[in-house]
Amino acid sequence: MFENLSDRLGGVFDRLTKQGALSEDDVTAAMREVRVALLEADVSLPVARNFVKTVTAKATGAAVTKSITPGQQVVKIVHDELIKVLQGEGAPDALRIDNPPAPILMVGLQGSGKTTTTAKLAKRLKDREKKRVLMASLDTNRPAAMEQLAILGQQIGVDTLPIVPGENAVQIARRAKQQATLGGYDVYMLDTAGRLHIDQVLMDEVQAVRDVANPRETLLVVDGLTGQDAVNVATEFDGKVGISGVVLTRMDGDGRGGAALSMRAVTGKPIRFVGLGEKMDAIEVFDAHRVAGRILG
Ligand code: GDP
DSSP states (O other), X not given: OOHHHHHHHXXXXXXXHHSSSOOHHHHHHHHHHHHHHHHHTTOOHHHHHHHHHHHHHHHTSHHHHTSSOHHHHHHHHHXXXXXXXHHTTSOOOOOOOOSSSEEEEEEEOTTSSHHHHHHHHHHHHHHHHOOOEEEEEOOTTOHHHHHHHHHHHHHHTOEEOOOOTTOOHHHHHHHHHHHHHHTTOSEEEEEXXXXXXXXXXXXXXXXXXXXHHOOSEEEEEEEGGXXXXXXXXXXXXHXXXXXXXXXXXXXXSOOOOHXXXXXXXXXXXXXXXXXXXXXTTOEEEOOHHHHHHHHTO
């Protein structure tokens, strides 16, 4: 992720920092290149435009252009703005999982990595926070998906709700809640059904489950490789079911990274975690500083 963007920006900033004095025209020209680089990384147009506008305004001030190291100061301004774009005004809070059993609703399209991410997060909560976690698959259309979660549960040592054929998603959610309460679990995670595209059936089901579970967190899992599509999916889900955050998967891949850069600014929702591979430990808390550092090399 971000390799091309990082190379492109590296080239622009190398030239800027090698130059002694900087005129406003130098900054404007550099920012034009930054804008193209962002768009090529699949950052949404309004986000790229706004980013360049903000940086240009800050970087053409006399304090910057007349300073001893104007180029470096511009890079610093870009760095700080990147962090703002990536995380908004502050780092996201930790997951709200007090008041056991805390329900976490996992939503997203089929193939986004939802089931894998559910298990990864459950393992993380168990290993790092010593939480007792119960996972339940609500994907009644795909018995294989339910099996998949059960297998992952065994692998990572996290309980899954026993599969009862014939139940619908709402019934499973109710049973999960009941079992989580009676069984003394700290957290229960509901892995909802995905579909290939957003449609009314999917949204109706997720809304019905949400109303039963009253989740503390509703995490949308989206494929980071899909760029602006990922952001559109997030906007849709947020409008229909309300999400508390996003997990961007496949950030280990060679996507262009635009989803990470546009997500917060477009949807107003924080990226909470990133998926970095297929293994159960391949998940990290989203860290805007680390990402900005990687983009700026
Ligand atoms: P679901 O249909 O949304 O539940 O998707 P799955 O959890 O079944 O994941 C689909 C595929 O994506 C599986 O092969 C996962 O191993 C893979 N996958 C999930 N997350 C990641 C990730 O962060 N990186 C990579 N490289 N693969 C992932």
